[in-house]
Amino acid sequence: MSSSANSPVWHPFTQHGLGEPIPLIARGEGARLYAPDGNHWIDAISSWWVTTHGHAHPRIMAAIRDQSEKLDQLIFAGWTHEPAESLAAELIRITPAPLTRVFFSDSGSTSVEVALKMALGYWANIGAPRSRILVLEHSYHGDTIGAMSVGERGVFNKPYEPLLFDVDTIPFPHEGLEQATLDALEAACAAQKTGSVPAAFIVEPLILGAGGMLIYPAWVLAEMRSICARHGVLFIADEVMTGWGRTGTRFACDQAGVIPDILCLSKGLTGGALPLAVTLCIEPIFAAHFSADRAKTFYHSSSYTANPIACAAANANLEIWRDEPVQQRIDMLADAQAAHLSILATDPRVANPRRLGTIAALDVVVPDGGYLSNLAPRLIAFYRDHGVLLRPLGNTIYVMPPYCITADELAAVWRAISASLDQSFG
Ligand code: PLP
Numbered sequence: 195m196s197s198s199a200n201s202p203v204w205h206p207f208t209q210h211g212l213g214e215p216i217p218l219i220a221r222g223e224g225a226r227l228y229a230p231d232g233n234h235w236i237d238a239i240s241s242w243w244v245t246t247h248g249h250a251h252p253r254i255m256a257a258i259r260d261q262s263e264k265l266d267q268l269i270f271a272g273w274t275h276e277p278a279e280s281l282a283a284e285l286i287r288i289t290p291a292p293l294t295r296v297f298f299s300d301s302g303s304t305s306v307e308v309a310l311k312m313a314l315g316y317w318a319n320i321g322a323p324r325s326r327i328l329v330l331e332h333s334y335h336g337d338t339i340g341a342m343s344v345g346e347r348g349v350f351n352k353p354y355e356p357l358l359f360d361v362d363t364i365p366f367p368h369e370g371l372e373q374a375t376l377d378a379l380e381a382a383c384a385a386q387k388t389g390s391v392p393a394a395f396i397v398e399p400l401i402l403g404a405g406g407m408l409i410y411p412a413w414v415l416a417e418m419r420s421i422c423a424r425h426g427v428l429f430i431a432d433e434v435m436t437g438w439g440r441t442g443t444r445f446a447c448d449q450a451g452v453i454p455d456i457l458c459l460s461k462g463l464t465g466g467a468l469p470l471a472v473t474l475c476i477e478p479i480f481a482a483h484f485s486a487d488r489a490k491t492f493y494h495s496s497s498y499t500a501n502p503i504a505c506a507a508a509n510a511n512l513e514i515w516r517d518e519p520v521q522q523r524i525d526m527l528a529d530a531q532a533a534h535l536s537i538l539a540t541d542p543r544v545a546n547p548r549r550l551g552t553i554a555a556l557d558v559v560v561p562d563g564g565y566l567s568n569l570a571p572r573l574i575a576f577y578r579d580h581g582v583l584l585r586p587l588g589n590t591i592y593v594m595p596p597y598c599i600t601a602d603e604l605a606a607v608w609r610a611i612s613a614s615l616d617q618s619f620g
Pocket residue numbers: 243301302303304306334335336337398403404432433434435436460461
C-alpha cells in the first residue's frame with residue numbers, strides 16, 4: 195500500500211515528479227517495517243541511520259510511555275527536569291573527562307548549529323573574535339543554513355548558495371594523499387593564506403556519511419586533532435552519524451584516541467525512537483559564556499529543547515548500552531558485513547568495497563557516477579520491490595542496519611544487492 199497520489203505531504207529528499215510509490219508503514223519491529231496489509235521490508239539503513247537496537251524496542255517504548263504520563267514538555271530556559279539531568283550526567287560519564295557540559299537540541303543539524311555558535315561565542319566572549327570555519331571536503335552536516343555552509347557545496351544546496359557563509363575547505367584524505375590533507379590543515383590553522391586564525395575545524399570522524407561513505411584512517415583523525423590543538427583552533431567532532439556504535443566503537447573518536455572540544459550527537463541518542471540531539475563541550479567554552487553580563491548568554495534554543503519524553507527515551511538507550519551486550523552485537527554485525535562484502539569485492543561491476551564497523555559500502559561501476567546518477571532511483575525501486583529498504587547515494591550502495599538484524603535478514607539484504615547488479619547490467 196502507498197500513500198495516495200493526492201496526499202498533501204511533501205517528503206524530504208524526494209522528487210515527487212518521478213511518480214514513485216511512497217509505501218505507507220504502519221508498524222516497525224526489530225529490523226522490519228510493516229505496511230497495514232502485512233507487506234514488509236528489511237530496514238537496511240536504520241531509517242536514515244537512527245535506529246540502533248531495532249524499531250519499537252520494548253525498553254525504549256516503555257520509557258516513553260512511562261514518561262508521557264508524568265511530564266510531556268517543559269520550557270528548558272531556566273527550568274529543568276529529571277530525565278534531562280540524568281541523561282546529561284550519564285553522557286558526561288561515558289565521554290572523555292574534558293567534555294563537561296551538555297547543551298540540548300533536537301536534530302543533528304541543530305546540534306551542528308549549536309556547535310558553530312558555541313565556537314564563535316567562545317572567541318567573542320573571551321575578547322578575541324574569530325569567525326572562519328575549516329571544513330573537510332565532501333562533508334555533510336545537515337540542511338539548515340549554517341550546517342549547509344560547512345558542508346560540501348553541490349546538488350543538495352545549490353539554490354541556497356548565496357546565503358551560505360564562506361569556509362576554508364581541507365581536501366579529503368584519500369589513500370596516499372593523507373599528508374596533503376594534514377599539510378593543508380596545518381597551513382589553514384596557521385592562517386598562511388587568509389591571515390586570520392580559524393575559530394574551529396568541523397569534521398565527521400573516520401567516515402563521511404552523505405558524502406558517499408568515504409572512510410579515512412584513525413591516525414589521520416588523530417593528526418588533524420593535534421594540529422588543531424597546536425594552533426588553538428577548536429575541534430568539532432560531528433558524530434551525528436558515526437556515534438552510538440556505527441563505526442564499531444561507541445564513538446568514532448574513541449578509535450583515534452581523540453577528545454574533541456565540541457561533540458555533536460543525535461540519531462542513535464534515543465536509539466532512534468525520538469528526535470533529540472546534544473552538543474557537548476569543554477569547560478572553557480562554557481566558562482566563556484558564564485558571566486553576570488547577560489550579553490554573554492548563549493542565545494540558542496528551540497521550543498522542544500530537552501523534551502522530557504525524548505530524554506527518557508535516551509536514558510533507556512543508555513541503559514540498554516549499560517546492561518545488554520550491545521558491543522557484542524556490533525562486533526557480530528561488523529563481521530557479518532565483512533563476510534558479505536568480501537563476496538562482492540572481486541565483482542568487476544563493483545569498485546571500492548569498504549567497511550567501517552557495522553557500515554559496509556561499495557560503488558557500482560557506472561559511466562554516470564555522482565549523487566544524481568540515474569542508477570540510484572532505479573536501485574531504490576528495485577530494493578523496495580524486493581522487500582528491502584536501501585537508499586544508495588548516487589552509485590554508492592551502503593548497508594547500515596540496526597544491530598538486531600538477524601543473519602537471515604542480512605543475507606536477504608545482500609542477496610537483493612547482488613540481484614540488483616544482475617538487473618542493472620544484465
Ligand atoms: N551531521 C551528520 C554527520 C549527518 O550525517 C547528519 C544527517 O544525516 C546531520 C549532521 C544532520 O542531522 P539531522 O538530519 O538530524 O538534522
